Amino acid sequence: MAALRILASLLVGLCAYYFYSQETFSEETVRGKRVLVTGSSTGIGEQIAYEYARMGAHVMVTARREKRLQEVVQKCLQLGASSAWYITADMHNLTSATRVIEETENKLGGLDYLVLNHVGGSIHFGPFEGDMEAVISSMTVNFLSYVQLTVSAMKMLQESHGGIIVISSLAGRIPSPFSVPYAATKFALEGFYSSLRTELRLRKIHLDVTVAVLGYIDTDTAVKAIADKVTMTASPKADCAREIVKGGVLRQREVVYPYWTLKPVLLFKDWVPGLLESVVGNFYKLENIL
Numbered sequence: 001m002a003a004l005r006i007l008a009s010l011l012v013g014l015c016a017y018y019f020y021s022q023e024t025f026s027e028e029t030v031r032g033k034r035v036l037v038t039g040s041s042t043g044i045g046e047q048i049a050y051e052y053a054r055m056g057a058h059v060m061v062t063a064r065r066e067k068r069l070q071e072v073v074q075k076c077l078q079l080g081a082s083s084a085w086y087i088t089a090d091m092h093n094l095t096s097a098t099r100v101i102e103e104t105e106n107k108l109g110g111l112d113y114l115v116l117n118h119v120g121g122s123i124h125f126g127p128f129e130g131d132m133e134a135v136i137s138s139m140t141v142n143f144l145s146y147v148q149l150t151v152s153a154m155k156m157l158q159e160s161h162g163g164i165i166v167i168s169s170l171a172g173r174i175p176s177p178f179s180v181p182y183a184a185t186k187f188a189l190e191g192f193y194s195s196l197r198t199e200l201r202l203r204k205i206h207l208d209v210t211v212a213v214l215g216y217i218d219t220d221t222a223v224k225a226i227a228d229k230v231t232m233t234a235s236p237k238a239d240c241a242r243e244i245v246k247g248g249v250l251r252q253r254e255v256v257y258p259y260w261t262l263k264p265v266l267l268f269k270d271w272v273p274g275l276l277e278s279v280v281g282n283f284y285k286l287e288n289i290l
């Protein structure tokens, strides 16, 4: 009975916090801002680029596929971007990450928002059977290149009192079977960027870090990889992108999307880890995975 009362109070508190924290912002404040979005040839990154474009930002997009990037640039311009540019780069190569930042400085003359979103390496949904190449490749593309981009962009971001927006996942907060190397990269991102955020604050450096913790989103890649292997329903990528951009502009520490699906899981993960593990087990259709 006491436990139920605590649970009910927690949920009421959570609802109150959620509605109280629903800030809004004027889209005009984004006009003319300079934004780099990585992994923006498709999926959530592409939608994030459109969201900034719609508000009149200067947008730089990057990924490996040139034709797709050209199409994204065209659409950004149609949507109202102050300017739109692209640079092809493979984030397996950390020198390419530095080159992306140099080209961004050349074209935009500075940077207000660095959106770190790309995902690649050996992304494979299935049992981990000791493939070290997959671990190294995932760590390079999904973690080390994020750090390299941040290091190279730091001076510009400090000058503009800008923001870094890091796209993470529920897989970076709770154990995530069948995507072990990927989950490791997201845990690494969470550790790096939450520590960096605190350090910047202590050093009185005005640079904000927003981490977006995402659930299952309906991008082509995600749906193709896991639709028949999980019991979850995918949330819409355009809505997800809107919440991420809003969180970054409002300088929020964290964006959790979809909020009501993920937040209870995050609250309970340290309190009842055993129960959480059983609940998580029900998300997977083992007959389609093993």
Ligand SMILES: NC(=O)c1ccc[n+]([C@@H]2O[C@H](COP(=O)([O-])OP(=O)(O)OC[C@H]3O[C@@H](n4cnc5c(N)ncnc54)[C@H](OP(=O)(O)O)[C@@H]3O)[C@@H](O)[C@H]2O)c1
Residues within 6 Å of the ligand: 038, 039, 040, 041, 042, 043, 044, 045, 062, 063, 064, 065, 068, 089, 090, 091, 092, 116, 117, 118, 119, 120, 121, 141, 167, 168, 169, 170, 214, 215, 216, 217, 218, 219, 220, 221, 222
């Ligand atoms: N979708 C979900 O369910 C979900 C859930 C939680 C978190 N997330 C996170 O959300 C972010 C976006 O996911 P998404 O589903 O939108 O992925 P996506 O549709 O597969 O897009 C990935 C992007 O990364 C680029 N990319 C891949 N490998 C690259 C490389 N080696 N170098 C440079 N760019 C590379 C791809 O472009 P090219 O192929 O042209 O290079 C593409 O633009 C990721 O950080 C992901 O972890 C997604």
